[in-house]
Amino acid sequence: MRYRSYTGGTKVKKSVFNKFYVTISASIVLLLGSFLLQARVAFIANAMLVLVAAMMAMTLFSLRRQVIVPLEQIHCGVQNMLEGDLSFDVSDMPENEVGEIGQSLMKVQKQLIQYLQDIEHATNEIAYCHLNTSPQEKPVGKFKGVYNSIEGAVDNLSEVIGRIQYAAQQVTQNSNQVSGNMKILAHNSQDQTQAINSLA
Secondary structure (H helix, E strand, O other), rough: OEEEOOOOOOOEEEEHHHHHHHHHHHHHHHHHHHHHHHHHHHHHHHHHHHHHHHHHHHHHHHHHHHHHHHHHHHHHHHHHHHHOOOOOOOOOOOOOHHHHHHHHHHHHHHHHHHHHHHHHHHHHHHOOOOOOOOOOOOOOOHHHHHHHHHHHHHHHHHHHHHHHHHHHHHHHHHHHHHHHHHHEEEEEEHHHHHHHHOOO
């Protein structure tokens, strides 16, 4: 084996130094690689956590905008209906199943308003004895019963008013006859009075 001299005067075998150098270099590379790998794993893990957090935030925002807020509007609309207020508006709905519920609620609201207007119109017409009333919208479901009741009441009132008018005509005719008979009776009594006065 060959020896090499250095300034310190130490002689070291070249192959041992090479082995030591390779070992140290390998250890440093492994340490750096391990550090970089750990840093890369930590970076990837942190990036994935940030990505998952961002996705969850987007999902919650979308869920709130697409489901929670529209359901709150529908709930308020139903509460208004229960209190008799049909002036609510839930027309600004997303295009999903919740939006379809909102659209159905708006259809119910529109139909109820029309039914109530028809009933109010019919009762006002009945109050003023205008008995030729009919609904603008054909009733469905349980509302048929309401309209059947109104139509029955209108028919009964028409029949009663017809009888009253007939009775009024009879009374008018009879009063005219009585009036005519009274005139004849007055004329006859006047003739009799004149006859009695002429005899006296």
